[in-house]
Amino acid sequence: MLSKAIQSCATSFLHRSTFSGAGFEVRRVRSLLCCGRPYVQVKVLREYKMSAPGIVQLLDYTISPDALRSHANNIVSALRAEYDKFGSLKSDEVTFENVLNVLADLDRRTENEENYLMVAQYVATDKELRKASAYADQVMKKFSVETSMRQDIFEKLKILEQKDVSVLTAEMQRYLKRLIKLGRRKGLHLSNDIQEEVKKHSNEINNLCIEYMRVYNEENLTIDFTEKELEGVPEDFIKSLELVESGKRKVTMKPPHYMSVMKHAKDPETRRRMDLAYGSCCLENAPIVEKLTSLRHENALLLGYPDHVSFVTELLMANSRDTVHNFLVDLAEKLQPLWQKEKQALLKLKEEECLQLGIPFNGKLSAWDMRYYDNMLKERIYSIDQEKLREYFPLDTVMSGMLKIYEGLLGLVFEQVPGVKLWHPEVSMYRVNNEASGELLGYFVLDLFPREGKYSYFRNTGLQPGCLKPDGTRQIVAVALLCNFTKPMADKPSLLTHDEVKTLFHEFGHTMHFLCSKATLQMFEGTKAELDFLECPSQMLENWVWEAEPLTKMSGHYVTGKPLPPELLEPLVASRLAGVAGFSLRHISLCLLDYTIHIQPHVDAQKVFKELQEKLLQYSPQEGTNMVSQFIHLVQGYDGQYYSYLWSEVFSMDLFSARFKKEGVFNEQTGMDYRRKILEPAGTKDAVDMLRDFLGREPNNEAFLISKGLST
Template structure:
């Protein structure tokens, strides 16, 4: 029991729309005053330019991120709209200030002095200087102004795309007969309208329809409807791709992908294409074999239902027959498994694993002391137990795990306030939040997590832990603020825990009898099923990655986006779609949310994740010594040094792809 009071209070979540508007205006005003003062420094040095600028700006990070976070989570539409407008205003200001020539001049002066600095401060100076160069500050004045206007236009497109998704309320009405096969728990959560069931495109509604409903036409309508939601985003993405290409050309890069990848571990589009195409060549035959197996199952199913044989395996068939294969050939029943993973209990046990591995303690805040943005949220104070049982505060952690109108629709971690050392030398502690969309409890059952949802929750919590245990001097390098093609590696590495028999049992407990863990035989079947249709899953990721990279290497961004999306799915993912033309890129939030020319990173970073797990944890997933070494080498430094340096420090060698290929069943 920890009865200490955290040295830093949790954020208060009581903003009105007017306070959000006024708050962002105040931040911008203070920032502009500071920048004007910095730009006028007559003798620029690191301490009176870079350090002063960073000390004051990062002190406002938490305020800004909180005000903009409401857009993703508030149940109040007026607050969401005010937050979205604040984000638009702040984005415009950020573009303005990032392209101030007078600021570049003083930073450039300090950079050319090559001051004697500690490693993290030197990295900060180099990154700040490079930011200005990559923003075009070394170009003629008229070109800078053109770039500024293009960046503002691009920012508006990205924000509109995001808003269209979060505010989307489209749905399809199905009769009960059209939903035969849908488990009662899922059916009971659907709102009824005029005697029919309303399926929205939120995860807890649409995904079970694809997995369980027998009627192929229902599955088709659900899949196509979900793919074609927020159609207004199609044009926004096309326009953004052209703008990105135009900006890259002005900055002297061949393509937008070349511009983006300059700062990533991959370094160039050519390297990424080679990586993805090599994987594709190794996985395609295995994918075709998996399709053939699923197609045979489909034929058997159609015969049993008295239907005409359909020898085409469509994209809306995949989830249904993948699930059916797991149930029939592997005796893995998602519904039965979920009974052993009631959400609240599973979260508590996940936290227990992280406590043991990383010497942490999570204390839930309840009652009048709780400070949250919605009643569904849980709040934790996080502590570290050091040698001699010394307790030190780590930061604040939030969980917001159920869907609601207007809320961010996927699963993500939000780093609400990065940790850093302030100008008085005091530690400012991080605040991080997990935002997911798992089914709500019913009148008779708690929220139950399917195994893939357990994996998702563990993954996102991995990001949260990264943000919590990172300790850097500057907020810029804190936690998940690493190279985009490395950021997923720590969380992907932790997914392995969800496939270890001992850890699965530790996480489990039947919702009717919490002390009853999942039985060994079922655990064994789950573990054996890990790579069932694994090639098809990887090919689906390759479709996304190659689509993204092809978009962002197209000359002038001129590409038929719909044609590319649909043809690539069939060619790469091997899934047909009859004559349906879908527009899944209109809800592919990564492309307008920071992963442009970067989606490949999910597969790229899996190389490092597998290497770390196989090298350090495969023999004993709860090895405390390995956990602490991993925490200190990979998580603690965040982006304050090169990612390859952190990997080599932990592994004692250069990373390799041997474990990654072994996981995919590829022999080299």
């Protein structure tokens, strides 16, 4: 009887205290698990008018910096009060209903608030609001460490572990098992002294990661070049650059600027200066990485692991540091013969150009040569004119074609939502419905162009998780896709490179993973699968930008509207393996950098990177640069796990080759199979089980090796 009363009270509370919006009011509400006790005053957020049906927060970020800070502090106080009441349950009062159900909904509501508070630091136009968001992020992460290390709650979970869990759904059984595992990975089975050290380290790590990203997001370095120094760079790009008083053009370090100069500038000194400027951005982040790797190593030792990589891989497909190391080293060795052939071709091009320019040829490749001669090689061998290709990829045309492809493949309908106030006038929101039933699945927000203070690369960031609420209804998902494409000019729309089309298709694949997820719990929704699997669905969808039919649907000349003609399309498709060994080895060098600095303390990261580049690629990073200063994956959850991109690619190529390549890239039945068996389960199943289900067999690496130019 007591447990039912507690459950009823908890459910009542959960129904009446929805956290949303940016203001506060004090309401008299019954404390969680407080049956028979006096009412208490609890600060909760009042509900604002929704910006779109099902959206729980206003997303215009017109809130003041002080109000955002107060929001964070107040929400933590309110949530802590709930955890305290919940933690006071006596052992004989513990049931699945009043522990797991309550925890699951606290997860949901906490992430709603966390996302609202955190996203502003990546998108807000007001610098002070971005600072306030970073502060709020610290507050919420500190609270997350606090709640994840509550001994009182861990003890209740251990009580549940001894009960008959067969009465639970498979997902709820997975949830209980994961919570106990996470508790042990926080040291809750160890002494209080160790727990305090782990807590201290965890908070310091979080703060350092937030500071790293603040430096990265606020970076605004520019470098000025004369138009002569930019010879070879597309004329329309040069015209789009700001003209400074000296008559030079201002180039930023944002991806469209950096890539245009590094791929096209004929003057090697221009490329060298650009490489140096880009590589020396955010150098204050280098000591942050040193502190982070040291703290992570200490934490792993405290918890009984030999190193951080061993700690993080325990929950992943690879399962051990040795598996990761062997995978990377084996692939690097296989790629070396192919790289030597590629390198000789690049050196031949460099020698020819040095002769034309009348400058000495040193017989070596430099870091600032790679993109330039790789681009030249594609133009020479495959007759690919990258600038001509861009004319066929105006952003609006690519976006429209891509959305139609995803609609047909996954059985969805996308519709732009008019009149929604968002954080910038250029940002738009889309509603996503299930085509067959008309059910609203959620929303995605597109933020496509660079601006000062905005996150400067590409990412999906959650706005609210898709999962069940206590009343059994579903909280719909919302996710933002942040991009940095070249802005339209007065006489020309935003034109994408083929690489940018691929990146867009990849990132939107993550968006679809969020929106198609059918997980009932916040812990497993969207992309919350094993980290070394979560890139797989998006990587699999990259294959569409190498197939003739999808490319035709996504292209249209910005003047005539005509799709890519065969004389451009066929060489592009044929060029897929161009430079594959060099690209893959550069990626492996980063994977091994991440691996190496996370298996031992006090490592000189730039020295490690230099040694890896020299060994794998036979050239060095430029003096004065430091790779880890902008290696944001080290602070965004890929620490010790950057190998995940290559590991996931093994399975992504298997999925595509085994099903879509054979059955058709527009086969709707295969697409729905993919949605049901890969996207909808999200993190509710082990990745290998989802792969087996879709493939009908054990996964293998044959298609992956072929995609790297290697024979099987």
